[in-house]
Amino acid sequence: MPELPEVETIRRDLVKSIVGLTIIDIDLRLPKLIRGYSAEEFVRRLKGAKVLEAGRRAKMLILKTSAGELLIHLKMSGRLIYCPAACLEEKHTHVIFFMDNGSELRFVDMRKFGFFRLVADSELSTIPELANLGPEPLDISLSEFTRLINKKKTSKRSIKALLMDQSFVAGIGNIYADEVLFAAGVMPSRPVLSMTEGETAAIHHQIRTVLSLAVKNRGTSFSQYVDASGQTGRHQEQLKVYRQTGKSCPRCGKPIERIKLGGRGTHFCSDCQR
């Protein structure tokens, strides 16, 4: 899926394109992607609703509407595409929102893992998909990050698994976990309990540096991810280790290695990361 930088890019696009518009109709072709309400009730409630704001929490998009908060999770392959006027329909288009100015917002998802949830009345913080999220990685201070790491100091799990744990810090996925740990000089497989004060500070610093640069570059595009206008991001050109197996480490020249950690492809330089 889009991780924090990709979702943030889409959010900023949607602020410019659909905030202020009203949904006049919805073509929902894959009812199972709606959580909470039935598909019929979801459509009934959102028809006629005005989009008031486009927000984000971790990797979740939150469209504030006059009918409640619309949560959208893109998971691995979901895309939100804004069509100002007639655009060709892509394969795997599962939902189309028709807006009152003739434009459309389309949800396209090859793997069908993404979901929508309309929250009409309850507190957002009680929603299951939001309730257990940790702090935003770009907001957390060094002292707070250090405190959270120290709380996990009994854990033998890898530092990479912890960074990807959304209840620890919310928004980092497989790409940026590898990139952050390379930039911080820490091996992804290192147990959390072995982190030094200096390494913790380096990881905190690189989370900020790597994620904000990726946002500036409008995200990383491989196969699926594009922004809300259908354009690819640019951060794939800046990746140091992710999917760079066998290529020379940009710092020391040694070939980048790949292992499997927690079921995920994990990329690193064994000279630059300890």
Next chain:
DNA sequence: CCGTTCCTGGAT
């Protein structure tokens, strides 16, 4: 903790 599962498709 790890593996499996939800899906479809591209790469090897």
Next chain:
DNA sequence: ATCCAGGAACGG
């Protein structure tokens, strides 16, 4: 044919 893929819930 087999493995892999920006996520995350679930079960053992």
